[in-house]
Amino acid sequence: MDWIERLNQAIAYMEAHMTEEIDYMQVAKIAHCSSYHFQRMFAYIADVSLSEYIRRRKMSLAAVDLQSGDKKIIDVALKYGYSSPTAFNRTFQGIHGIAPSRAKENGVLLKSYPTISFKLIAKGVEEMEFRIEKKDTIRVLGVSTPLSSDVEKAYEEAETLWLKVLFEMDANGDVIGQGNLCSELNAACNSEYNGFFGIEIEKENGDGGEYIIAVASSAPESGSLKEYIIPAHTWAVFPGKNFFAEEYADAESATKLEERIYSEWLPTSGYEIADRLDLHFNFATNDLENVPFEQWIPVKKIDSATV
Numbered sequence: 001m002d003w004i005e006r007l008n009q010a011i012a013y014m015e016a017h018m019t020e021e022i023d024y025m026q027v028a029k030i031a032h033c034s035s036y037h038f039q040r041m042f043a044y045i046a047d048v049s050l051s052e053y054i055r056r057r058k059m060s061l062a063a064v065d066l067q068s069g070d071k072k073i074i075d076v077a078l079k080y081g082y083s084s085p086t087a088f089n090r091t092f093q094g095i096h097g098i099a100p101s102r103a104k105e106n107g108v109l110l111k112s113y114p115t116i117s118f119k120l121i122a123k124g125v126e127e128m129e130f131r132i133e134k135k136d137t138i139r140v141l142g143v144s145t146p147l148s149s150d151v152e153k154a155y156e157e158a159e160t161l162w163l164k165v166l167f168e169m170d171a172n173g174d175v176i177g178q179g180n181l182c183s184e185l186n187a188a189c190n191s192e193y194n195g196f197f198g199i200e201i202e203k204e205n206g207d208g209g210e211y212i213i214a215v216a217s218s219a220p221e222s223g224s225l226k227e228y229i230i231p232a233h234t235w236a237v238f239p240g241k242n243f244f245a246e247e248y249a250d251a252e253s254a255t256k257l258e259e260r261i262y263s264e265w266l267p268t269s270g271y272e273i274a275d276r277l278d279l280h281f282n283f284a285t286n287d288l289e290n291v292p293f294e295q296w297i298p299v300k301k302i303d304s305a306t307v
Contacts, residue, residue: 002302003267006031007045007118010038014054015115018061019079022054024149025206034276035206039151041262046116049152056113059095062088063110066103073100128265130238132299138230140197141188141221142214143181147200149208158198158211162244165196165213166288181213184224189215195283199230202276209276233274233298236265243282243293254280257295271299 010030014022028038042050058080065076077088077100092100096110103110145161147154163169165181185196193216202209212228221227238261245253266273275298282293 003031003272004118007042007267011116011118015057018054018058019081021081024050028206033273034202035149036151036154036200036202036209036276037273037278040258041266043151044259044262045118045267051150053113053116055091056095057115059092060111060113062092062100063096063103063112066100067110076100128238128260130236130265132234133237134234135230135232137232138193138216139218140199140212140214140228140230141217141219141225142185142197142199142212142228143224144210144212144226144228147202147209147211149206154200154209154211158200161211161213162198181224184222185213185215188217188219188222188225189284190217192216193281195281197230197279197281199228199279200277204276230279231275231277234300236261236269236271236297236299238265238295238297240280240293240295241290243280243291244288254293254295261295261297266297269299270302272302274298274300 010027013027013030017023024035024039028035031038031041033041039050042053046053048056062076062080065071065079066073073088074085077083077085080088082088082091089100092103095113096103098108098110102108143161143165145157147157165179165185167175167179167182168177170176189195195215197212197214197216199212199214200209201212214225214228217225238257240254240257243254245256277298279296280293281296282291285291
């Protein structure tokens with residue numbers, strides 16, 4: 001079974017449970033990946049976050065219910081998981097542009113968001129460089145921050161940690177020098193991997209995770225730097241040119257490369273994600289506006305017999 005089939009099975013599961021709280025862990029299990037990876041992959045391929053897609057589908061179904069019968073608004077709200085009529089009204093109006101009380105009016109315009117369906121399509125001819133590489137465990141020293149289970153919030157949390165590591169700032173948020181943590185990491189770094197790892201690890205229960213900025217090191221732990229182990233894996237490794245590029249559309253940015261990995265490479269690669277983590281390695285440079293990097297994805301061959 002390939003990625004496209006698994007994605008569509010995950011969508012079918014969500015459709016069958018739209019009147020319930022969608023279990024992201026179960027959805028991801030159907031797709032054979034973690035909930036964090038599934039949210040990320042879904043957003044890149046569908047161009048909408050998973051939470052927003054579910055919200056749109058529920059409000060589409062709620063509109064049909066309100067128009068096609070004598071159901072009370074409170075009953076429809078409860079059906080789709082809203083215990084508060086105020087929250088339901090706010091969400092309904094945000095999607096349809098009108099209050100649910102007006103849904104039955106003659107000639108009123110409502111919006112319908114149909115069930116999404118994935119299929120393989122041609123998306124241009126831009127090449128992607130990658131290599132498949134087996135690596136033993138890597139010991140690193142670093143600092144970490146908790147990650148939200150929501151992918152968009154997790155990006156912001158990771159970015160905040162990078163700012164904390166790289167820079168010292170005054171009370172106004174202006175940069176006044178290199179960060180003390182950056183100096184500590186540089187001092188602990190060994191020569192085998194000359195640069196910084198950014199490591200995302202999801203909890204087993206899917207309730208958020210941890211983001212780590214670290215260096216490969218044989219030095220002992222210090223007050224600021226803790227030991228972590230990057231497990232042995234087969235990795236799909238993708239080179240990039242500018243990790244800190246701010247523009248999402250920048251073809252050289254980490255975000256753009258990650259989008260292409262999940263939406264273009266992974267669905268047709270014959271591989272699936274093998275663990276609840278991924279990482280990037282930023283090569284040492286003094287030019288923070290042009291940081292060369294690699295994106296590492298833990299992978300294993302898809303078992304064609306898996307159903």
